Amino acid sequence: MQLQNIIQEKERLFFGSEVPEVYETDLFVKGVAKVHAVVLPETTEEVVALVHYANEKELSIIARGGGTGVAGAQVPITGNELIIDVHLMNHILELDEETMTLSLEPGVQLQEIQEFVESKGYFYPPDPGSKHSTIGGNVATNAGGMRAVKYGTTRDYIRELEIVLPTGEVVNLGSLNIKNSSGYDLKDLFIGSEGTLGITTKIKLKILPLPKYKQSVLLAFDTLAEATDGVLTILKSGIGPTALEMFEKSTIEYSEKFSGYKLQSQKGHAYVLMTIDSNDEGAISNKVETLNSILETKVLEIVPLTTPEEEDKVWKLRDNILVALMEFTEYEMLDEVVPINRFAEMIEYTKELQEIHGLSVINFGHAGDGNIHTVLMKENLDEETWQAKREALLDDLYQKVAELGGRPSAEHGIGIIKKSYFEKMSDNIEIELMKKIKNAIDPNNRLNPGKLF
């Protein structure tokens, strides 16, 4: 069989030297090989034919969406890879208001999903940083984001997946049923498997009614430890925040310089940016009142952001951290996660590492769920020194994450850049179980080989 028999339009098929360079990299990680070919299917049937083709030619398959990954899960590493780019499979198929389900192709972008459902009075809570990421990619990494503390991650919103298996068979996993105790939970096995078990070709998402009211509040604390203590108090209070973002003063300063305006509080050294939502207007003000009374002795200042403009300003500062940083230095962003009560300890340890290894480190993160984004900054170091220092620092950092009961990736996935840490930090029996499952489902290692483990 020829690829041209499956994908006839020239603009949907690239071979060897014609392959655009963008396919050799994701947002941060460059592959170590050239791509054999790139195809842009438009239907599940074409994906099936491509899988059969890859089996016949003994090619590996990488499924790719928005290319906004940051762990190298979609980059070529052997030179034998056929990239199936699903970004033309980008249709919203159906909004079923009775079951509150949205059916989609995998290439639909997050931003389009959010805008579409909100225009109809609904809400899709997962909110990963990159709004240009595709829902297929969100499924592959179980993407998280800001609202996970209240609403969970992508996994919690997947009702059904259509998957093309390594054999070319098509299977539907999950259903529109809310409860199920009928056999193994295969759907959750495929979610977060980073393209190593199957290729997602259709997704049915659970959506919620759009909350009527929301408000953000900025909390200023003297130290990170006090901010973390405040976060634990909030979590136990039953206030049920939608987002609980923490950042250090030294982190937000990059964003302040970039944006040209200041955070609404300049007190202390650590900030918590919190959102509350509700369908009951009174509940919002009651929650803010509760916040005042439970944090009274801990907080330096509580700043309610009562206008959309003020809210927008503070969230832009938060969202711009990474973009702002690009103006100043090359960097590497991590997404380690620890149990919430170890959040401050972990962040403080990164400060020690900064001293030990002579590498600048800043932190921000999702305090409500223990997910830290530690950022290592290259600044003026030459490439060789940077690589040596970052590797030495990462060894220490991930060892600490393991000691605290944490995991290497909260929401970006393992890809290729966290593989060695993932294996080191995991029980060997657990990794062996994963390999047994991979081998049972994909015995020829056709799908995304060399990723994860």
Add this chain to the structure above:
Amino acid sequence: MQLQNIIQEKERLFFGSEVPEVYETDLFVKGVAKVHAVVLPETTEEVVALVHYANEKELSIIARGGGTGVAGAQVPITGNELIIDVHLMNHILELDEETMTLSLEPGVQLQEIQEFVESKGYFYPPDPGSKHSTIGGNVATNAGGMRAVKYGTTRDYIRELEIVLPTGEVVNLGSLNIKNSSGYDLKDLFIGSEGTLGITTKIKLKILPLPKYKQSVLLAFDTLAEATDGVLTILKSGIGPTALEMFEKSTIEYSEKFSGYKLQSQKGHAYVLMTIDSNDEGAISNKVETLNSILETKVLEIVPLTTPEEEDKVWKLRDNILVALMEFTEYEMLDEVVPINRFAEMIEYTKELQEIHGLSVINFGHAGDGNIHTVLMKENLDEETWQAKREALLDDLYQKVAELGGRPSAEHGIGIIKKSYFEKMSDNIEIELMKKIKNAIDPNNRLNPGKLF
């Protein structure tokens, strides 16, 4: 090796004819063989030794908790089964208030968990019917219950599991981390696997702050279809009910006769019993007000149950349906689930089946999540006629469930009694994937063979 070397106390070991009869059955389903032996381990180490013993002697293993299953997943079917009864592993190990996690052995009963955490100001939402079920069993079936519509099922509260694998290896799956994207989601694969992949020996549960206020409301509708329509309206309103139970007048009448008092509404033919909870007292009355306005044209009567006594009375009527029924007839209870918008259609079809097959059928269920408990009643039929009629009816019923996109079990599991329907209703590719995974993890089919598939 001898079993007596592993379990030395006589009262923790039963052989052949000494095995108490209770081990041949669960709450409803009788096994078709005798049990080889029953052991009651007290530690994970003993469970490991027992698994090694079973491997050496080529015995099958059934793990058993409260014996409150209703699908036959814990009953002997070959005569070669060693039952590992975990009910002596019944200790609450630790309440970690910082991570809001409760560590338990698998034999702790649901009721004890609920009482324990509520005494400390916390809340464990899953609420399956049998309060004497054990948490190990709840994990094995992904048990659901009344509060699933707002809070989800057992799966949503499992942070970590200690599992003894068929090899005798011990592995911890999951972690105290709230977010995770580090490899395959093995934890969710083991949850709901009905003892076919591993034996759970320790569990860490997520708990929530106990909501401060709650109230129940009884809604009376003229017909089931109107009640279902009302339920969909409620779900879309954002009220966020904790429970949404539906029952027919003909069902609750059994409970009224048994309890000696009447439901607080006698209007119409279908009732919805709803609970709302909140940490904000005002939110409760606002939600009841919203209810009044959105249901105005649909409902016959809305009865707020404002005192604990009234609330207790109505929930006792609901909870007593099955016990009440035992006074009148033998019966078989199902737990089919359909997408919520097909709930009324499914229940109405059971009424047609009643006429077609000449078998009395009543229904109650968790309307908020599409889970119906259809009950087939033997009444005065002789055993042979009953079996013939129930089989014919079940064939039709499960075919309809499949047509509506439903699944055979929402919360009880497949066990042995739903095996044939499960296989018939599932895509063959999906079942083959499950079998591949079973074979990869338990190649000698040591754990609970003949259950599920």
